[in-house]
Amino acid sequence: MTRYKDILFRTAVTLSALCVIGIIVFIFGYVFFMGFQSINIDFLTDRPRGMPLGREGGIFPAIMGTVYLGALSGFMAGGIALATALFLVFYCRNTLLNKIISTSIYFISGIPSILFGVIGHMVLIRALGIPRSLIAASITIAVMIMPFITIRIIKIFREDISDLFSSSLCLGLPKWYIIRALILPKYLVNIAASITLGIAFGVGAAAPVIHTGAVLFADVPRSITRPFMALSNHLHILVSEGISLENAYGTALVLMVLLLAANILCRVWEHFREGEEGRFGKGSR
Numbered sequence: 001m002t003r004y005k006d007i008l009f010r011t012a013v014t015l016s017a018l019c020v021i022g023i024i025v026f027i028f029g030y031v032f033f034m035g036f037q038s039i040n041i042d043f044l045t046d047r048p049r050g051m052p053l054g055r056e057g058g059i060f061p062a063i064m065g066t067v068y069l070g071a072l073s074g075f076m077a078g079g080i081a082l083a084t085a086l087f088l089v090f091y092c093r094n095t096l097l098n099k100i101i102s103t104s105i106y107f108i109s110g111i112p113s114i115l116f117g118v119i120g121h122m123v124l125i126r127a128l129g130i131p132r133s134l135i136a137a138s139i140t141i142a143v144m145i146m147p148f149i150t151i152r153i154i155k156i157f158r159e160d161i162s163d164l165f166s167s168s169l170c171l172g173l174p175k176w177y178i179i180r181a182l183i184l185p186k187y188l189v190n191i192a193a194s195i196t197l198g199i200a201f202g203v204g205a206a207a208p209v210i211h212t213g214a215v216l217f218a219d220v221p222r223s224i225t226r227p228f229m230a231l232s233n234h235l236h237i238l239v240s241e242g243i244s245l246e247n248a249y250g251t252a253l254v255l256m257v258l259l260l261a262a263n264i265l266c267r268v269w270e271h272f273r274e275g276e277e278g279r280f281g282k283g284s285r
Helices: 002-036 041-045 060-091 094-110 115-127 134-160 164-170 175-186 186-204 208-213 231-240 245-283
Strands: none
Touching: 041 060, 041 094, 041 245, 060 094, 060 175, 060 186, 060 245, 094 134, 094 164, 094 245, 115 134, 134 186, 134 208, 164 175, 175 186, 175 231, 186 245, 208 231, 231 245
């Protein structure tokens, strides 16, 4: 009887995994098939044209706006998330305070993106007087992805760091030196991958940038205080207004490729770093 239960369980797990893989392959394959025919040099390097705007031309300002948005929001959120994770894992010895902060981070990570857009608009634009701009959208995205990045970095630090940290403390090394010289270099790639995943999550959300800085048309951002174009907002406009489904699929494909390339780059970097550490370990032995 146990054998049949084991077979049934493995079959159910295998079918579930195949179902998930099939859905992912279908989505990527469908977007690639529908969007590839719109991809050309002009589409990637030109500005939106036509009437209504976006029916012709390209998406170059939206690509650059998305890159700037991801870089600024990742820089702000990554720094805050890293500092928060270091405090909770290595410095916060008050259990109640630790639980309160951790619970708050988990709670914020579950807030829908539309609420971040509305709150960002009310606080940054209405209350503080910041114009609809790249910096306003970046701050909003940074607040949205900060809990996501923090949770992943905390998990990285707590997985297998206790022995290394405890051994270093027993040798009499200062805590700040252990973190700076041992912990951060060892997990730098993992931290960078977490920030990259957070950026991918943030730039794919249309609601926050719609309310804080993204517009139908703008040139490549020359200042962080000016409005900008974003791929997520441009895709939303093309689909919701029925301007051009062909360009919408092309925009979606470019967005997917950018996010996929960022993740692959982090994975390759991580694999290369592990290989270097393995060779160093063998040489030392």
